Amino acid sequence: MSTTIAALQPLLIGGVLLWSGSLKLFGGHAAAEARRTALSGLVGEARVVPAYRTLGGLELLIALALIAPPPLWIEPAAGVALSAGFVGYLVYAKLAAPASSCGCMGSQPSRVTWRAFARAGTMLLAAAAALLWAPSTAWYTGLSDEPLLFAAVLAAEILLVVGFSPEFDHRWLLPLRRLHNRLTHPLSGGGFEIPLDSTVTQLIRSGVYRHTAAALHSDVTEHWDEGEWRFLVYSARYEGRPATAVYAVPRLRYAPDDVRVAIVDEEEGSTLLTLDAPPAEDSRPEWVLTTATPEHVHTA
Amino acid sequence: MDRRKLLTSAVLGGAAGIVGATALGSLSPEDVFAAEGATAKINPGDPDPNFIEGRITGITDTVLFVTSSDGSLHSIRVTGGTSIWKLNPTTFDEVKVGDGLYARGLRLADGTLAADSLWVNIVNLNAHVDSIGRGSLNLDHHGQRVVAHVENGRSAAVYNNTPAVSDMSMLEAGKHVKVIGAWHPDTNEITISTVYAAV
Numbered sequence: 001m002s003t004t005i006a007a008l009q010p011l012l013i014g015g016v017l018l019w020s021g022s023l024k025l026f027g028g029h030a031a032a033e034a035r036r037t038a039l040s041g042l043v044g045e046a047r048v049v050p051a052y053r054t055l056g057g058l059e060l061l062i063a064l065a066l067i068a069p070p071p072l073w074i075e076p077a078a079g080v081a082l083s084a085g086f087v088g089y090l091v092y093a094k095l096a097a098p099a100s101s102c103g104c105m106g107s108q109p110s111r112v113t114w115r116a117f118a119r120a121g122t123m124l125l126a127a128a129a130a131l132l133w134a135p136s137t138a139w140y141t142g143l144s145d146e147p148l149l150f151a152a153v154l155a156a157e158i159l160l161v162v163g164f165s166p167e168f169d170h171r172w173l174l175p176l177r178r179l180h181n182r183l184t185h186p187l188s189g190g191g192f193e194i195p196l197d198s199t200v201t202q203l204i205r206s207g208v209y210r211h212t213a214a215a216l217h218s219d220v221t222e223h224w225d226e227g228e229w230r231f232l233v234y235s236a237r238y239e240g241r242p243a244t245a246v247y248a249v250p251r252l253r254y255a256p257d258d259v260r261v262a263i264v265d266e267e268e269g270s271t272l273l274t275l276d277a278p279p280a281e282d283s284r285p286e287w288v289l290t291t292a293t294p295e296h297v298h299t300a
Numbered sequence: 301m302d303r304r305k306l307l308t309s310a311v312l313g314g315a316a317g318i319v320g321a322t323a324l325g326s327l328s329p330e331d332v333f334a335a336e337g338a339t340a341k342i343n344p345g346d347p348d349p350n351f352i353e354g355r356i357t358g359i360t361d362t363v364l365f366v367t368s369s370d371g372s373l374h375s376i377r378v379t380g381g382t383s384i385w386k387l388n389p390t391t392f393d394e395v396k397v398g399d400g401l402y403a404r405g406l407r408l409a410d411g412t413l414a415a416d417s418l419w420v421n422i423v424n425l426n427a428h429v430d431s432i433g434r435g436s437l438n439l440d441h442h443g444q445r446v447v448a449h450v451e452n453g454r455s456a457a458v459y460n461n462t463p464a465v466s467d468m469s470m471l472e473a474g475k476h477v478k479v480i481g482a483w484h485p486d487t488n489e490i491t492i493s494t495v496y497a498a499v
Binding site for chain 1: 303304306307308310311312381382383384385388389416417419431432433434435437442443450452453454455456458463464465466468469471472473474493494
């Protein structure tokens with residue numbers, strides 16, 4: 001039984017290497033992906049893409065050697081060497097360039113996480129098992145001797161490798177997560193308060209705010225609710241003096257035309273200005289320059 | 301509160317005066333800057349003298365000592381009219397050493413900044429939602445994990461640029477979001493102020 005399990009490993013490794021190698025050698029995004037990996041630290045920027053492709057070619061060769069007869073012991077040995085080398089590269093990438101893409105498979109950039117190490121470790125264990133317990137046994141001998149075991153172990157290992165590969169996440173992990181969120185509603189319980197940001201958005205879209213905004217020079221200093229209104233207080237300058245601008249914004253409905261403002265001098269307690277609608281003659285936006293454009297400013 | 305009563309009655313009660321534009325002074329940018337007393341000529345490419353970002357290294361009664369990300373040291377003078385944002389509009393006693401901040405105001409002749417607005421621990425992230433946990437989003441921000449907590453009654457969501465709502469249920473794993481929030485200093489966690497998503 002163990003011979004069957006150990007002997008089929010070259011098929012698994014060969015399959016994974018075929019996939020990975022062909023993506024490196026023939027994939028359309030291979031050059032871009034090569035530049036995203038930590039390989040440039042090892043071989044230099046100029047040689048990254050040829051090195052990446054050479055690695056792909058090497059993987060294809062080893063894959064073909066593993067799958068095609070005759071089953072020489074040197075083939076799983078090469079598999080062990082390749083897997084060990086890849087684990088070493090992952091350690092280097094994690095330490096030297098943690099933001100780089102793994103570059104293992106596919107064109108999607110994926111960080112070096114525990115899953116990359118788990119997948120590389122699985123490959124290494126599989127290759128080692130093949131080398132230690134079935135170095136010269138063809139993988140297809142188990143197919144005729146114990147087909148059920150063969151199929152079951154191979155299927156389990158493929159599932160394991162797919163599970164560890166971020167490249168396939170969008171097919172199973174994301175839909176599972178979305179289903180889980182749909183069933184459990186993790187962000188609910190928020191109540192039905194109108195958030196402050198909603199009121200501020202309504203304010204800045206009102207004509208009264210746009211007319212008075214140039215006088216303001218702070219963000220919201222305080223706010224409170226009373227009845228159907230929410231009051232937002234800003235600091236302002238009115239005719240050169242410091243003042244306080246308070247806006248009354250309808251809280252429960254979207255009606256920017258109903259926004260009112262009062263600019264108050266708090267020290268004297270006097271109201272300097274109130275508006276419940278922008279002045280009729282002010283149809284021109286404030287940002288339109290009224291003076292000539294300075295010489296050093298060039299427009300297209 | 302008497303002050304709030306005063307302000308409320310000023311804005312809601314009384315005659316609504318329709319005032320000519322001249323009462324507010326000219327609103328064109330050059331006149332506003334000239335009135336503000338912008339003294340030194342600012343050359344294109346110079347850093348903005350009226351803006352400071354960094355981490356707070358010391359606090360006195362009214363002054364914040366800030367170290368910027370480029371290593372320069374600044375002092376910021378906070379007045380009664382300064383707005384202070386720390387997820388919510390708050391007061392000066394909520395500001396602690398070790399907080400990050402953005403400050404905007406007017407640079408005085410002695411080199412200190414008289415702050416008009418402070419935004420303490422404010423962050424602006426464009427990130428990818430990896431998964432949604434209970435009351436939080438697990439974000440991937442340029443390869444780094446950031447946990448964004450939802451605070452009930454405070455966090456808002458903007459879907460497709462419509463006005464903000466407090467309903468977070470249309471956020472999905474696997475999508476991109478922009479998050480404005482408050483950082484928890486020295487951690488990888490933030491509290492969401494507003495999350496912008498496309499639906």
